[in-house]
Amino acid sequence: MAYTTIADDTRPLHHAKTWVGKYVWSQDHKVIALQYSGTAIAVGVVALVLSDIMRLQLGFPDTFKFITPSSYLQYMTMHGMIMVIYLLTALLLGGFGNYLIPLMIGARDMVFPFVNMLSYWVYLLAVLVLMASFFVPGGPTGAGWTLYPPQAILEGTPGRDWGIILMLVSLAIFIVAFTMGGLNYVTTVLQARTRGMTLMRMPCTIWGILVATILGLLAFPALFVGAVMMMLDRVLGTSFFMPSLVSMGQQTGYNGGSPILFQHLFWFFGHPEVYIVALPAFGIVSDLISCHARKNIFGYRMMVWAIVVIGVLSLFVWAHHMYVSGMNPYFGFFFATSTLVIAVPTAIKVYNWLLTLWRGDIHLRVPMLFAIGFIFTFIHGGLTGLFLGNVSVDVPLSDTFFVVGHFHMVMGVSPILVIFGAIYHWYPKITGRMWNATLGKIHFWITFLGVYAIYLPMHYLGFLGVPRRYYALGETAFIPPSAHVANEVITVAALIVGVTQLVFFYNMIWSFFKGPEAGGNPWGATSLEWQTPQTPPAHGNWGPKLPVVYRWAYDYSVPGAPEDFIPQNVPPDRVTT
Amino acid sequence: MGIVGRLTEKSWLTPGLDPLTEAEAQGHRPLPSAAVGLRLYFGVATVMFLLIAMIFVMRMGGHGVSTGQQPDWKPLSWPQLLWFNTAVLVLSSAAWEWARAARRRGQLESLRAGLVAAGVLALGFVAGQLIVWRQLVDAGCGITATTMSAFFYLITGLHGLHVLGGLTVWGRTTAKALGGGAAAQVATAVDLCALYWHFLLLVWLAMFGLLLMNADRMTAVIR
Numbered sequence: 139m140a141y142t143t144i145a146d147d148t149r150p151l152h153h154a155k156t157w158v159g160k161y162v163w164s165q166d167h168k169v170i171a172l173q174y175s176g177t178a179i180a181v182g183v184v185a186l187v188l189s190d191i192m193r194l195q196l197g198f199p200d201t202f203k204f205i206t207p208s209s210y211l212q213y214m215t216m217h218g219m220i221m222v223i224y225l226l227t228a229l230l231l232g233g234f235g236n237y238l239i240p241l242m243i244g245a246r247d248m249v250f251p252f253v254n255m256l257s258y259w260v261y262l263l264a265v266l267v268l269m270a271s272f273f274v275p276g277g278p279t280g281a282g283w284t285l286y287p288p289q290a291i292l293e294g295t296p297g298r299d300w301g302i303i304l305m306l307v308s309l310a311i312f313i314v315a316f317t318m319g320g321l322n323y324v325t326t327v328l329q330a331r332t333r334g335m336t337l338m339r340m341p342c343t344i345w346g347i348l349v350a351t352i353l354g355l356l357a358f359p360a361l362f363v364g365a366v367m368m369m370l371d372r373v374l375g376t377s378f379f380m381p382s383l384v385s386m387g388q389q390t391g392y393n394g395g396s397p398i399l400f401q402h403l404f405w406f407f408g409h410p411e412v413y414i415v416a417l418p419a420f421g422i423v424s425d426l427i428s429c430h431a432r433k434n435i436f437g438y439r440m441m442v443w444a445i446v447v448i449g450v451l452s453l454f455v456w457a458h459h460m461y462v463s464g465m466n467p468y469f470g471f472f473f474a475t476s477t478l479v480i481a482v483p484t485a486i487k488v489y490n491w492l493l494t495l496w497r498g499d500i501h502l503r504v505p506m507l508f509a510i511g512f513i514f515t516f517i518h519g520g521l522t523g524l525f526l527g528n529v530s531v532d533v534p535l536s537d538t539f540f541v542v543g544h545f546h547m548v549m550g551v552s553p554i555l556v557i558f559g560a561i562y563h564w565y566p567k568i569t570g571r572m573w574n575a576t577l578g579k580i581h582f583w584i585t586f587l588g589v590y591a592i593y594l595p596m597h598y599l600g601f602l603g604v605p606r607r608y609y610a611l612g613e614t615a616f617i618p619p620s621a622h623v624a625n626e627v628i629t630v631a632a633l634i635v636g637v638t639q640l641v642f643f644y645n646m647i648w649s650f651f652k653g654p655e656a657g658g659n660p661w662g663a664t665s666l667e668w669q670t671p672q673t674p675p676a677h678g679n680w681g682p683k684l685p686v687v688y689r690w691a692y693d694y695s696v697p698g699a700p701e702d703f704i705p706q707n708v709p710p711d712r713v714t715t
Numbered sequence: 716m717g718i719v720g721r722l723t724e725k726s727w728l729t730p731g732l733d734p735l736t737e738a739e740a741q742g743h744r745p746l747p748s749a750a751v752g753l754r755l756y757f758g759v760a761t762v763m764f765l766l767i768a769m770i771f772v773m774r775m776g777g778h779g780v781s782t783g784q785q786p787d788w789k790p791l792s793w794p795q796l797l798w799f800n801t802a803v804l805v806l807s808s809a810a811w812e813w814a815r816a817a818r819r820r821g822q823l824e825s826l827r828a829g830l831v832a833a834g835v836l837a838l839g840f841v842a843g844q845l846i847v848w849r850q851l852v853d854a855g856c857g858i859t860a861t862t863m864s865a866f867f868y869l870i871t872g873l874h875g876l877h878v879l880g881g882l883t884v885w886g887r888t889t890a891k892a893l894g895g896g897a898a899a900q901v902a903t904a905v906d907l908c909a910l911y912w913h914f915l916l917l918v919w920l921a922m923f924g925l926l927l928m929n930a931d932r933m934t935a936v937i938r
């Protein structure tokens with residue numbers, strides 16, 4: 139394994155000379171990271187607004203006339219797809235991956251800077267194509283983020299004319315962008331680690347992003363194949379997924395296809411996708427907790443191996459999303475078993491986070507609050523996942539609000555709390571300034587308590603049997619009036635939490651211009667990105683000489699050391715001075 | 716210390732310059748980053764083609780097809796041009812090997828000839844595939860004709876797109892090699908292009924074999 143920076147690359151680092159070359163068509167990983175992050179957050183705000191519109195309909199049906207059944211399904215589909223893929227995946231891998239990987243491993247940049255730049259612009263193209271679906275005749279697709287055929291491309295589903303085509307094209311473009319970025323992240327970690335940075339001296343953040351990227355490179359092809367096949371079915375009339383059908387009273391030309399095939403392809407991608415989102419979050423949380431508790435991560439090797447094992451196992455559990463598809467019960471038995479097995483390394487990680495906090499010198503700064511908030515909400519969401527992993531329990535709960543509560547907790551709440559914590563944590567390094575702690579704490583507490591108000595009642599609604607993806611519940615015997623009250627409470631909470639995010643944006647933007655100077659290492663962190671000679675790091679990151687690494691990333695509170703942390707690039711003989 | 720030793724070491728117990736990476740420093744030249752990246756890409760493309768192959772095999776075995784589907788067939792014979800196209804692709808890979816050998820021996824003329832031959836032959840392959848498409852469509856076997864034809868166009872289309880992608884890199888490599896680019900870079904570029912071509916040849920041979928095994932199904936979807 140290579141340890142020096144881009145040792146084989148005899149070309150000097152690309153130095154842009156114009157403003158446009160430096161900040162628009164930039165090949166600097168830090169600029170590309172901010173471009174990814176800005177785009178992802180912008181489109182995420184769009185999805186947040188869509189979710190608030192959905193909640194208005196669910197909490198107060200018959201009140202908002204502009205929300206029709208068709209448009210409800212369209213908002214729901216776009217909300218889901220944007221959040222999972224265009225926000226979470228792009229922000230965690232494209233944003234944090236791009237920014238942190240070279241800095242944390244001691245490299246000057248990614249090993250393929252031009253392809254890295256290209257990957258952002260192709261991602262932006264994918265976003266624009268998806269947003270365009272709001273403006274085409276028929277509007278965006280309303281097929282649900284899972285895009286199940288045959289309905290997704292049949293009359294009767296909103297967006298059947300153009301929306302679904304743009305969605306599939308956008309996904310294919312995104313996958314090309316992701317592949318380009320992913321090749322960069324993996325190759326950089328393998329090739330460009332600085333002298334002394336062995337694999338087991340890397341911070342957990344890098345391990346999480348690395349394994350998630352490898353997973354993505356293996357899983358996205360399945361979505362690509364599914365999207366291409368569905369495109370052919372829709373545009374050219376092939377029958378990959380379409381059985382012989384009568385639609386709107388007319389016999390269609392389809393014949394011989396299998397809707398279940400799409401489900402297998404989609405979920406073979408879809409389950410690793412949730413770990414592509416979760417694993418970087420796991421890695422980042424480990425670093426947040428150890429830094430702000432001034433304590434080495436408990437069981438570092440187990441944490442690394444758990445990330446790897448979770449990644450591998452995630453390829454073998456996909457059909458737990460298909461228990462109600464009519465599959466052979468023995469299939470369900472196999473996948474339920476593998477699903478419960480994957481809970482074991484995940485639980486080990488949770489124990490290790492808790493044991494890191496135990497007897498740590500805990501500083502309840504805003505990043506630490508979000509990290510602890512992650513632990514709460516992830517345990518919660520993970521436990522409900524164990525319910526759903528069992529076939530017999532999943533059958534009555536499938537497609538109810540219990541599932542909605544579960545996946546929002548593990549995907550929508552926990553990784554988002556980590557993203558907030560990570561932004562607060564690395565903000566001083568990225569901007570050189572510090573944010574306002576009071577606003578940060580207000581943001582945290584309202585968000586943290588608010589998401590419980592939103593998602594806890596959903597589990598009870600699920601037990602009652604309240605279905606998901608319904609525009610309106612109507613009058614049914616099994617849905618009591620209290621369920622409608624619960625929906626109103628959830629909606630109010632969702633609106634409050636949505637508006638509270640403005641506090642976060644205000645804090646970030648105001649502090650960028652007026653915040654106090656933060657210094658190079660305000661948290662006293664050990665990892666390499668905090669040891670750059672300049673803050674924010676200049677192009678090339680390290681000045682004339684690359685850092686040399688002498689220790690792992692978690693030398694916090696080492697007995698006998700003068701300070702409660704030893705940076706990775708401090709040699710042993712310079713510790714006691 | 717192998718990879719397992721590396722991944723189980725207790726990194727908190729050994730601060731200081733890591734002796735193993737120091738030893739590596741004096742030793743071998745690591746694999747160039749572009750070579751690592753290309754091999755990773757092979758993994759991605761393999762997953763994609765493998766998935767399609769599995770779906771194809773299962774579908775042609777009748778798996779997953781709902782009962783009561785109407786069989787449809789159009790009389791057709793196996794497009795013989797495919798054999799020729801396969802031979803052209805093999806020659807293209809051979810041309811790359813010739814180019815690599817010429818580069819190693821420092822023979823610029825042979826390198827140029829090899830590069831041009833490789834690119835022209837690959838272009839010929841793509842053109843030949845398009846002619847096969849035209850032949851099939853003219854015979855009434857468009858993409859929607861049968862299940863087999865849908866897979867045929869999908870497989871040849873995706874493979875062809877990969878060849879076209881390779882041809883864009885071929886263009887830049889040829890320009891670099893003949894425009895007097897740095898020797899190390901030219902070496903890497905030519906070697907990696909050749910590797911990519913061989914990968915696509917392997918993929919094509921596997922896909923071609925699958926299609927050939929189901930050649931009789933060009934005429935029917937379900938029996």
